Amino acid sequence: MKKINFSAGPSILPQQTIEETAKAILDFNSSTLSLMEVSHRGKDFIAVMDETIALFKELLNVPEGYSVIFLGGGASLQFCMVPFNLLEKKAAYLNTGTWASKAQKEAKLFGEVIEVASSKADNFSYIPKDYTIPADADYFHITTNNTIFGTELHTDLDSPVPLIADMSSDIFSRVIDVSKYGLIYGGAQKNLAPAGLTFVIVKDEILGKVSRKIPTMLDYKTHIENESMFNTPPVVPIYAAMQTLRWLKANGGVPAMEKKNKEKAALLYAEIDRNPLFVGTAAKEDRSIMNVCFVMAKGHEEKEADFSKFAVSKGLDGLKGHRSVGGFRASIYNAMPVEGVQALIDAMKEFEKQNA
Ligand code: PMP
DSSP states (O other): OEEEEOSSSSOOHHHHHHHHHHHHHHHHSSSSSSGGGGGTHHHHHHHHHHHHHHHHHHTTTOOTEEEEEESHHHHHHHHHHHHHHHHEEEEEEEEOOOHHHHHHHTTTSSEEEEEEOOOGGTTTTSOOOOOOTTTSSSOOEEEETTTTTTTEEOOOOOOOSSSSEOOTTTTTSSSOGGOOEEEEEETTTTTSSSSOOOEEEEEGGGOOOOOOOOOOGGGGGHHHHHOOOOOOOHHHHHHHHHHHHHHHHTTTTTHHHHHHHHHHEEEEEHHHHOOOOOEESSSSGOSSSSSEEEEEEEGGGHHHHHHHHHHHTTTEEBBBOOOOSSSSEEEOOOOOOHHHHHHHHHHHHHHHTTOO
16 A cells, blocks of 8 residues: 655655656657657647646636746745846845745845844744835745745735745645735645646746846746747656646645645644644644644653654654654645545554553
């Protein structure tokens, strides 16, 4: 039996995505050729790219005036591409975790960075709420889900300047109002596809306003004008993304995912709050519905290794927390069935009994 995959990323994908991609790797569209060896400019792959972008736009309700592009380089390259393309004088950043800090570090190479608020002093266990976004900033950057610390912004913020969001680990997990954002980006390796693919949703009118020269490959306009085909795109991850988006659509789209994700998260947090052996690390109101972080409760710290082993014996994989938080992190992305979450809860209950 397949293990239950709680890994933070690369992470669980719909079985359909994995099987259909495996089939296409052996024989793409009955061509006898592998998806890995066909031209990205052939008509069969162009149809894949077109369908993937169309589904991406449809499922997120991307309004007119926005482009969706697929790039390489991971979300980490976006930490630099965003300021390269958008920062003329100064930008505002909300510091909610390791990835947010890394994004901010890159922006400092291009201009002044205002950190409007930070929860660093409390090991990023909450999302700061009281801050002012400077109205003269070129943009305001947020990380909507903090994969390492298990905190999440649950609403689309109002911002007087273009709102830029790293949605690597919560894209397609809840309904968002794209029109409130100037740009959304993320690595695909959580809710969408295997690693190697980066998505960017950008409002066309925010581009072309900086005075610096932008290298061709780092200019969003290049990729918009060339429909993500300026250079060879990551063909296999794009095909896998198309399969995930088909699966998402067939399963009720983002509203249905949001409902299911909230139910899964509520079940797991309820057990963490009930079970005397465990305690959640994120502030309750900011708890992520994607990455659920918890540690052994006070007085039970020495049982951590035992629970780790116990979980592995139950077929639960990838639960180890990030080293900066410790303990455990259950990543329960879209493809995680409620049965997977229930298996973890059952293991926590059984461990509690054994340690009574
Ligand atoms: N931002 C967030 C929120 C992430 O979770 C990650 C990766 N876990 C990154 C950025 C970095 O992504 P990549 O590895 O694709 O550069």
